[in-house]
Amino acid sequence: MPTAPEHRIRNLAVVGLLSGIIAFVAVVQLRSQAEVQASLAGQDNTALAFLIDDLHRAHDTLEGQAASLAHQAQSLKAGGNNAAMVALSAQQQQLQIVDGLVAVSGPGVVLNVTAPLTAVDLQDALNNLRLANAEAIMVDQRRVVAESVIEDSNGQVLVDGAVVGDPWTFTVIGDPTQLGTAAGLMARSLDSDPRVKSVSFRSNPNLTIGAVIRAHPFVYGRS
Amino acid sequence: MDLRRPGAYLLAIVALAFGFVVAVQWRSQLIAPGNRIEQNQALLQSVLGLERQNQQDRSQVASLRVQIGNLEADASTRSDQTNQLAATVNGLRAEAGATTLRGPGLTVTLDDGKKGPDLQGATAWVVTYQDVQDVVNLLFQGGAEGVAVNSRRITPLSGFQGTGGTVVIDQGPPLLAPFRISAVGDRDAMQSLLSQTSSLGDLRLRQRLYGVSLNVDLSTQITLPATDSSLEVRFAHSP
Numbered sequence: 001m002p003t004a005p006e007h008r009i010r011n012l013a014v015v016g017l018l019s020g021i022i023a024f025v026a027v028v029q030l031r032s033q034a035e036v037q038a039s040l041a042g043q044d045n046t047a048l049a050f051l052i053d054d055l056h057r058a059h060d061t062l063e064g065q066a067a068s069l070a071h072q073a074q075s076l077k078a079g080g081n082n083a084a085m086v087a088l089s090a091q092q093q094q095l096q097i098v099d100g101l102v103a104v105s106g107p108g109v110v111l112n113v114t115a116p117l118t119a120v121d122l123q124d125a126l127n128n129l130r131l132a133n134a135e136a137i138m139v140d141q142r143r144v145v146a147e148s149v150i151e152d153s154n155g156q157v158l159v160d161g162a163v164v165g166d167p168w169t170f171t172v173i174g175d176p177t178q179l180g181t182a183a184g185l186m187a188r189s190l191d192s193d194p195r196v197k198s199v200s201f202r203s204n205p206n207l208t209i210g211a212v213i214r215a216h217p218f219v220y221g222r223s
Numbered sequence: 224m225d226l227r228r229p230g231a232y233l234l235a236i237v238a239l240a241f242g243f244v245v246a247v248q249w250r251s252q253l254i255a256p257g258n259r260i261e262q263n264q265a266l267l268q269s270v271l272g273l274e275r276q277n278q279q280d281r282s283q284v285a286s287l288r289v290q291i292g293n294l295e296a297d298a299s300t301r302s303d304q305t306n307q308l309a310a311t312v313n314g315l316r317a318e319a320g321a322t323t324l325r326g327p328g329l330t331v332t333l334d335d336g337k338k339g340p341d342l343q344g345a346t347a348w349v350v351t352y353q354d355v356q357d358v359v360n361l362l363f364q365g366g367a368e369g370v371a372v373n374s375r376r377i378t379p380l381s382g383f384q385g386t387g388g389t390v391v392i393d394q395g396p397p398l399l400a401p402f403r404i405s406a407v408g409d410r411d412a413m414q415s416l417l418s419q420t421s422s423l424g425d426l427r428l429r430q431r432l433y434g435v436s437l438n439v440d441l442s443t444q445i446t447l448p449a450t451d452s453s454l455e456v457r458f459a460h461s462p
Binding site for chain 2: 040043044045047048049051052054055056057058059061062063064065066068069070072073076077080081084085087088089091092093094095096097098099100101102103104105106107108120123126127128129130131134135136145146147148149150151173174175176208215216217218219220221222223
């Protein structure tokens with residue numbers, strides 16, 4: 001049984017540790033707030049209005065994700081073995097789609113571009129589509145995720161070592177409204193680019209992306 | 224003026240309308256700058272409020288993922304089948320960046336240079352989101368198993384954007400230089416690719432011209448946080 005002085009030392013240590021954690025969290029929070037404020041300095045009203053729109057969309061997406069996770073947690077808590085299997089199977093399907101490991105179907109857009117685009121152009125296009133909540137993307141016949149390696153090589157663009165474009169076909173599955181808006185903006189921007197010979201897009205309620213990413217088991221990392 | 228003539232009334236109405244329009248225009252010219260500043264402040268407050276709200280949402284998502292992980296670990300003890308499926312799901316989650324990842328790796332630090340003679344545009348000394356994305360891309364090319372930028376984990380759905388020196392990943396909080404890009408994976412392969420003269424040509428040029436800094440630190444143990452961004456799939460399904 002610990003003596004009174006040992007008790008006091010332990011209590012002091014716990015208080016000290018907690019104070020340290022609180023101070024750390026407060027500093028991190030203040031620093032991130034300061035970063036947000038610093039990044040906003042000098043932004044005009046139009047830029048801020050666009051940012052607000054982005055943040056609203058991010059909020060909707062995060063709320064949707066939180067609701068779905070809360071439902072999943074509830075199923076795992078309440079159910080027995082069968083409920084756990086159902087919840088795990090649903091998770092498996094979702095994550096396989098996110099990781100690009102399985103073929104997928106769903107609504108979305110197909111964007112066609114005839115132009116000698118570069119790796120930077122391709123990255124920009126992919127960024128725009130992902131910010132419009134694209135859930136699966138195929139460029140020509142290559143499935144693309146953020147880990148896909150995109151590079152210029154001898155005047156051609158490679159995705160994971162394979163040549164893609166020109167002409168380019170982006171097949172994208174996700175929220176058809178958001179993707180339609182993003183594709184429209186991209187088409188307008190590309191249309192004013194002198195390198196671009198033609199650009200068009202169409203929405204489609206039932207697209208299929210057959211290309212998949214090969215799984216890379218971790219060799220160095222562990223969870 | 225003879226007010227009994229109908230044209231006089233018409234002229235008076237037109238003059239009044241004109242005077243009103245001029246007055247409104249003059250007033251709006253006078254108060255516009257103040258209004259713009261007020262509007263800017265109001266929009267700034269909205270942005271800050273939304274950023275705070277989204278930060279709370281992200282914390283909730285992260286905490287629910289931990290809770291689900293624990294519940295799945297409990298469930299996996301119920302049968303071999305559940306245990307096997309839970310292990311598969313955990314592997315997929317790790318690949319998606321939804322779990323903490325630890326292992327050997329390296330950190331690339333990018334920082335702004337000094338504003339100098341303008342050879343490449345006014346912001347060539349500033350590190351941009353494209354520079355950050357180029358480094359992330361190169362690290363994946365070198366076999367990185369996971370990457371984080373200033374503690375924001377990159378997922379298969381990650382998108383980059385930014386203006387000037389601000390980098391926004393997955394519509395998260397804006398990040399500013401210095402950017403610490405950490406990767407877990409084969410250190411030798413990643414370092415070798417980073418040191419090739421053909422890699423990151425634009426950044427290297429700006430390193431010489433403007434003092435943009437690019438430093439690489441190897442480590443035996445890097446810890447990448449799990450993502451707190453959404454990984455929800457609502458429209459895509461297996462055919």
